[in-house]
Amino acid sequence: MSEQPKSFKCPSCGSPIVFVSGSENLTCNNCGNAYPVEALIKAADFEAEESAFDWGDYKRNFEENKQRFENTAVYICGSCGAQIECDKTTAATKCPYCDNVVVLSDRIDGGLKPNYVVPFAIDTEAAKKAVLNHFSGKKLLPNDFKSLHKLSKITGIYVPFWLFDGGIDGKMKFRGTRIRHYSDRKYDYTETSYYNIYVAGEMRFEKIPVDGSERMDDDLMDALEPFDYSKLVEFNDGYLSGFLADRFDTDPDLSLPRAENRMNVSAEGVFRDTADEGFDTLSEEASALKLFDPSVKYALLPVYLLNMTYKGNNYRFAVNGQTGKVVGELPVSRAKQWLYTLGIASAIAAPVAFIATWFLR
């Protein structure tokens, strides 16, 4: 199926126009003019938005929405007319022929439009520098890995996230002890007093992010936190221009347990702090925690991705497109690991052995 994707053109010269990280503008690469996003939206005469993502609607229309993305689709580039084939989750991409950025509107319409977006605050160069900084100072990193970095392949992409709100209502039971020591001429005594502690309460959480893309590693995306939600804005197509974007392919019902688990862990910690009145030991005996009033919003959060292959293994790095935080697992050089272990052991062994000779004399 071929559909007409949206693209942004400069009102002045008609060239492709992209969103500039860290600003509120779309900038024309040709004439250099910059335009506020909102202004271009009005001028470009986009289709009227349907209602923003609503979980209730989504759940009701789940089957219909699911079918829309079971197959790949083909799109016509608005700039050069080339046919672009995309997988089911791409929401914005680049034309491989003219490099024009296209937003695939229907992927973000129809009740699937994100509620929020956090715009990119750092550009590609800053992201590259952040990755280089991440590599530097890593003593166990293989030397030839550093030379492998192909930072030109770093890609900015809006990753779909579910932002969960919810409350935890529950109660917990703890066993606490207070210990006292004393002695007389003949014996040392240990007196242990045991207590049951009950705590019941509730608390609320908001905007716990869980990534909604199957092909994004959940742990990697979680590690990019925190995002500065003060920069969270109502979604607007304009922010996507210049970057790739993915659409969610993980149902929020399936993502909810991940958020709920984090809420439960936090709740247990809060209840424990409440129960702890200076006990010498405090152990959990029972807990009953329940999620109430869950809701979810759909947001696109900015991430730079870099994939590297080293000795047959794939290493993926992600950069928080807002804060510049870099996450990713680095390869460990076995040779360096042994060198450090034995080198430090030997350096310490000599003075320790010398000191030991004084004590064993």
Next chain:
Amino acid sequence: MKKTLVSLILAFFLFSLCLTSVSAATVEYWYPENQPDFQDFHGENLPRVVDNAEILTDEQESELSAEVQYIVDRYNIGYVIFTDDDNHGLSKEVYSADFLYYNGYGVGDTYDAVVFYLSLEEGNRGWRTTSIGNCENIFNSTVTYTIDELVDYDIRTNRDYYTAFKKHIAFVDSLMSNLSDTPDWYPEGTLTYNLDREDAGRGENLDLSKPRVIDNGGYFTDKEKSELSEKLKEYSKSLNCDLILFTDKKCHAPTPYIYAGDYYYYNDYYKDGAVIYLINDEYLGGYYYNVCGFGKAYDKISNIDIADYLYKKDLKTPYDLSNECIKTVKYVISHNRLPLPTKKILLCILIGYVIGLIISLIYVSTLKRKMRFVSPVDAKEYLVDGSYIVHDKSVDYLYTTVTKVAKPQDNDRSGGGSSFSSGSSSSGGSFSSGGRDF
């Protein structure tokens, strides 16, 4: 007439009473407060066996007295065997020392005397060899320990006191004979227990031509003597100290340490040096080896137990022992400490590497942790401020347990070991005393 007779009878009766009370007062008759002049004991005919505990027959007492008197006459020291079953509230050491002082057993200007005292006081049984004057130098802790080992079985197990006294007398005879029969290198008329030499040698220069190995004991072959001599010469030169090796089969001084030191001193070796000695003497009960230092070597050797270090090496022959001792002395003088055994060195290296590995593994694991990323497990950053409400909280007391652990108690001291002490008697005179309780 009748009146006169009654008066006489009464007077006689009163006189008898007085005599009785005087007799009763002579339990501690030789103490000054009970008898200002020592008529019974002071004088020339001092008894050599005083058996207040009445454990000897008359014949035994007579025989032992003659033997003790022989020693007194031959060696010109006071010597007596004394038994009692009442220490009169004093310690065995002080009581026996008082016995010597107050009864005039001391000989010569330095008041030399020794008593072998056996106490059979209930709850306070034991024996002591107590000495005063120059006899304190002779009957030192080494000698009294040897005596204790000699008589222990007879007294403690067999209760054969007569045999124990005989052995004591024989030992003193042998000891005094050694001390009197001094080698030629001692100054003429020397009483080896009456020497007070310095801790530095008399030689002004290091003279490597002086003998290095003096093997009076005959423990080494010529080849061994030559090897040891070369080694001692080499070390003496490098340390600028006189190192010599001295052996003998007799100890002509109160202790082997003194005897070996006397050799070094009276043969005018250098002011700084050490004599390694191996001396075997019957009266000592065995084989003694150690090092006596002089001058700067004295400072370095005196606080280090070289004999114990060598004992642990379990060396079998005099040559091996001497060889090892020479090397050890050289090390001690050079480094102010004993060399560490190879096993201990390896242990120190092992400890060093274990600690080093632990630290390095901890450090490397922190470096590896930096190579990974950590995902948050909780949502505390997303907790809404002020949203936490506590509906209920209660703390219920359940019960209390008490456990107790007994404190370690001091172990009872085991009896039977030798003790040696020095002190002052009731008269103020000093004494040395060694012995055991049973």
